[in-house]
Amino acid sequence: MTSERKRKNTSTRRAMLANEIAQAIRLRAFRPGEWLRQIDLEERFEATRFDVRSALDELAVRKTIEHVPNRGYRVAEVDLKTYEEILAARIILEKATADGIVARIDAAAIARLDGLAAQFSAAVLTGSRTEQSEINRAFHQFMYSFCGNAVLEEMIWALRDRGRGSQITVWSSHELLQKSDREHYEMMAALKARDAGRLAALIATHIVKGAPVGPAPVEPG
Amino acid sequence: MTSERKRKNTSTRRAMLANEIAQAIRLRAFRPGEWLRQIDLEERFEATRFDVRSALDELAVRKTIEHVPNRGYRVAEVDLKTYEEILAARIILEKATADGIVARIDAAAIARLDGLAAQFSAAVLTGSRTEQSEINRAFHQFMYSFCGNAVLEEMIWALRDRGRGSQITVWSSHELLQKSDREHYEMMAALKARDAGRLAALIATHIVKGAPVGPAPVEPG
DNA sequence: TGCAACATAATTGGCGCCAATAATTTCGCC
DNA sequence: GGCGAAATTATTGGCGCCAATTATGTTGCA
Numbered sequence: 001m002t003s004e005r006k007r008k009n010t011s012t013r014r015a016m017l018a019n020e021i022a023q024a025i026r027l028r029a030f031r032p033g034e035w036l037r038q039i040d041l042e043e044r045f046e047a048t049r050f051d052v053r054s055a056l057d058e059l060a061v062r063k064t065i066e067h068v069p070n071r072g073y074r075v076a077e078v079d080l081k082t083y084e085e086i087l088a089a090r091i092i093l094e095k096a097t098a099d100g101i102v103a104r105i106d107a108a109a110i111a112r113l114d115g116l117a118a119q120f121s122a123a124v125l126t127g128s129r130t131e132q133s134e135i136n137r138a139f140h141q142f143m144y145s146f147c148g149n150a151v152l153e154e155m156i157w158a159l160r161d162r163g164r165g166s167q168i169t170v171w172s173s174h175e176l177l178q179k180s181d182r183e184h185y186e187m188m189a190a191l192k193a194r195d196a197g198r199l200a201a202l203i204a205t206h207i208v209k210g211a212p213v214g215p216a217p218v219e220p221g
Numbered sequence: 222m223t224s225e226r227k228r229k230n231t232s233t234r235r236a237m238l239a240n241e242i243a244q245a246i247r248l249r250a251f252r253p254g255e256w257l258r259q260i261d262l263e264e265r266f267e268a269t270r271f272d273v274r275s276a277l278d279e280l281a282v283r284k285t286i287e288h289v290p291n292r293g294y295r296v297a298e299v300d301l302k303t304y305e306e307i308l309a310a311r312i313i314l315e316k317a318t319a320d321g322i323v324a325r326i327d328a329a330a331i332a333r334l335d336g337l338a339a340q341f342s343a344a345v346l347t348g349s350r351t352e353q354s355e356i357n358r359a360f361h362q363f364m365y366s367f368c369g370n371a372v373l374e375e376m377i378w379a380l381r382d383r384g385r386g387s388q389i390t391v392w393s394s395h396e397l398l399q400k401s402d403r404e405h406y407e408m409m410a411a412l413k414a415r416d417a418g419r420l421a422a423l424i425a426t427h428i429v430k431g432a433p434v435g436p437a438p439v440e441p442g
Numbered sequence: 443t444g445c446a447a448c449a450t451a452a453t454t455g456g457c458g459c460c461a462a463t464a465a466t467t468t469c470g471c472c
Numbered sequence: 473g474g475c476g477a478a479a480t481t482a483t484t485g486g487c488g489c490c491a492a493t494t495a496t497g498t499t500g501c502a
Contacts, residue, residue: 009290010485011281038454050487053455057275060232061282069230070493072454085372092317092373093310151306151383152313155376162372231455259484271457274485291463293484 010054017047017055022064022161025075026137027130032077032165036065064161078165086163091204093156094140097147098200102191105146110191113143117184124181132177139184143191170210180210231275238268238276243285243382246296247358248351253298253386257286285382299386307384312425314377318368319421323412326367331412334364338405345402353398360405364412391431401431 021041024030041052060067066076078086105113116139123132137160144153171177183206190198242262245251262273281288287297299307326334337360344353358381365374392398404427411419 011288011290039452048487054278057278058282061279067232069232070454082372085370088370089314089372089376092313096313149306149309151303151310151380155310159372260482269457291484 010051013047013051014054014058017045017051018058018062020045021055021059022062025064026133026161026164030075032075032167035072035074037072062158062161064165076162076165077167078162080166080168083163083166083168086159086166087207090156090159090163091207093152093159094144094203094207095200097144097149097152097156098196098203100147100149101143102194102196102199104148105143105191109142109146110188113139113191114188116142117181117188120184121181124177129171132171136180143187176210180206183209231272234268234272235275235279238266238272239279239283241266242276242280243283246285247354247382247385251296253296253388256293256295258293283379283382285386297383297386298388299383301387301389304384304387304389307380307387308428311377311380311384312428314373314380315365315424315428316421318365318370318373318377319417319424321368321370322364323415323417323420325369326364326412330363330367331409334360334412335409337363338402338409341405342402345398350392353392357401364408397431401427404430 021030021036030036036056038049038052038056041047041056042049045052047055056065056067056073059065060073063076065073067073116135120132120135120139123135127135141157144156147153171180183202187199187202187206190196190202242251242257251257257277259270259273259277262268262277263270266273268276277286277288277294280286281294284297286294288294337356341353341356341360344356348356362378365377368374392401404423408420408423408427411417411423
């Protein structure tokens, strides 16, 4: 039998590669402002030049990265004004999920969410920053998946990705991290009490509090 | 002096072409489900094959159109469930602009909006469907431009574009068209009274009423 | 040494070619 | 004539080549 490799069509490969690159950006493998050299990406992700360019184009349309003609693509840098607009939009959208979540979520899902909250607590103590980030993402992604509006969900995650281009560091202090942790449990309480209004309020403060607006922590270099 | 034609770079040309195609779709020059043959687009918009494909890719990422491997691109068809989700999301976002608009809009802008509302009234009587649509768009675009959140605005217009892929005809009857017309003036009244809450409520009914689809989509309040 | 002009290297970008796939027509058989 | 198979045409899609542009390095001169 010939072990022939499956050759998917471009749109599939592009989407996959775009997601891989997007994840790498989430994990801070590439930092805001950093140039994404096509040759490097070819090797790192074992893709052709063509696929790399398609994927970069897609990410540019999604505004995860920015295209500068004849210079290439770089991770988007989000200025403070835009960042605040993104946060405001996130608050609007993520609050709006509360009703649907409370209406739809079941006991099994609540148990699973409790587990994710606990995982986050553990990660706060021992995990790396990226672990914390991924678990936090999983918690919210799972919760929002019950809102009953896929369009809304998409927009939320697109916004969250865009917000990463900011210089503002989320959880800039350990206290904020612990506060986020506590708020997860408060959300669980609201969820169990089927209190959509309270959940919405918690979501709003969760977003604002995770990202301290004010002087941005400056990185050397 | 040699009258040499300016040759812009691809990203610019692609964006322009993508917008032209998007507008053609808005104006129903291409209908939902219709295939967009690359050769036709080359001729119609006097662009190269390469530019056409880039533009189509961009529109596919924005979900204005859909890409079917080895078949091509076609205007996206939105199923009823997704359409309702889009409407629900639009209500959430467009309501959220009310506060900012009321806070920022000035007398000159209000006067201009009154003018647009009047233009719409005229178009209701004598204009074509696309004229009505374009004037309506101008009215809302101008109003929302005062909300103070560019990110929010972008999302609203992306959603409105996406919603056009539905089979549902907006203003399916002349009464609904007239109702939309009246609501514009009610919005103006709320605006002049600086009543953000009332404006938000009007925006919500405006969206629901323009598109007659059974019971209104659930909308958190 | 500082710096500007030039030469070289690195990288991106436009696009055309033709292979792969789908749609259409023709043909042949019952 | 009806229907399916095969040939033809139409259309899309992958990708590599090299020109255009930018970055880097080098030289020469004050």
